[in-house]
C-alpha cells in the first residue's frame with residue numbers, strides 16, 4: 447500500500463533531482479519534486495507529504511533550513527537530508543518515539559544510494575505501522591465508546607428492573623399481609639366475642655419487643671406471629687371454643703391442642719414457617735409447666751415469651767363471656783406475681799415498669815392495629831385458654 451504515501455524530493459540540480467525521483471518512485475511512492483526552497487515549501491503546504499528528501503547544496507539550496515522548517519509544516523514525516531560533506535551538516539534531531547518530526551541524516555554519495563533506498567523502505571514500513579497504530583487506537587476508542595454506551599443503557603435497564611422487582615416484592619408483601627389477615631378473619635369468624643384480641647396482642651408484642659431491644663429486622667415476623675398465634679383454634683370445636691363458662695377437663699385437653707394444630711397448619715404454608723415458634727410455643731411457661739413442649743426458661747423462643755405476656759395481658763384486661771375485665775394496675779400486679787413462674791421475668795419487668803399496656807391504650811388507639819387488623823378470637827387469659 448506504498449502508493450498511499452507521497453514523497454517530496456527537493457534538490458537544486460536537475461540530474462540529481464531526476465535520479466532521486468526515479469529512485470523513490472520505484473518504491474511505489476507518489477513523487478513531487480522541487481528545485482527551490484519556495485517551491486518545496488509550497489508543495490509541502492498544498493499536499494500531504496510523508497517522505498521528504500532534500501539535498502543540502504549551499505548557497506543554492508539550504509537543505510538543512512528547509513528540513514527544519516518542514517518539521518513545523520508536516521508533523522509526521524520521514525525526513526532525509528543529503529549532504530556532500532558530513533562536516534557541513536548540522537546535528538539534526540533524532541527520531542522521536544511518536545514518529546513526529548523524525549529526521550535522518552545521510553551522506554549523499556553515489557555509492558550510498560542503496561542505503562537511501564533502504565532508509566526510505568524502512569521509513570515506509572514505519573509509516574504503515576504508525577497508520578495501523580492510529581487505526582487501532584481509533585477502533586479501541588470506538589469500542590470504548592460503544593462499551594460506555596452499553597454500560598449506560600445497562601445501568602438504566604438494571605435500575606428499571608430493580609425498581610420493578612422492588613415494586614413486585616412490595617405487592618407480594620402486601621398480598622401476603624392480606625392473606626394472613628384473611629386467615630385471622632377466619633379465626634375471628636368463629637368467635638366474635640373477642641373482637642380485636644389478635645390485633646391487640648400484635649400491638650402489645652411489638653411494643654414489648656421494641657422496648658426489650660428485639661432486633662429491628664425481626665419485628666415484622668414477630669408482628670405476624672403474634673397476630674396469628676392462635677391460628678390453631680380453627681381446629682377447636684365450637685362447643686368448646688364458644689362455651690360461655692369454664693371448661694371441664696376433657697374440654698381443656700381439647701383446647702390445649704390448639705398450639706400443635708396451629709403448628710401443623712403453619713408447617714404446610716411456606717410463608718407461615720417463620721412464625722411457627724409463636725404459634726406452637728406461646729403457652730409454654732417459664733418454669734416448664736406449660737404446653738405443648740414443656741419448654742423452660744430461655745429455651746422458650748423469645749417471640750413466644752413475648753406473645754405469652756401480650757396474650758395474657760389482653761385476656762385479663764378485656765371482658766370475656768365467662769369473666770369480667772381486670773383493672774390495669776391489677777393486671778400488672780398479677781403479671782408481676784407470675785414473673786419467673788409463667789413468664790420471662792425480664793420481659794415482665796419491661797412491660798410492667800413501663801406500663802406498656804397502658805401506653806398502647808392511651809397512645810396507640812386508632813392506629814392500624816385497631817382499625818385495619820381483622821378482629822380475632824379468644825386467646826389466653828390467665829385461665830390459659
Ligand SMILES: [Fe+2]
Nearest residue numbers: 676825826831
Ligand atoms: Fe393460645
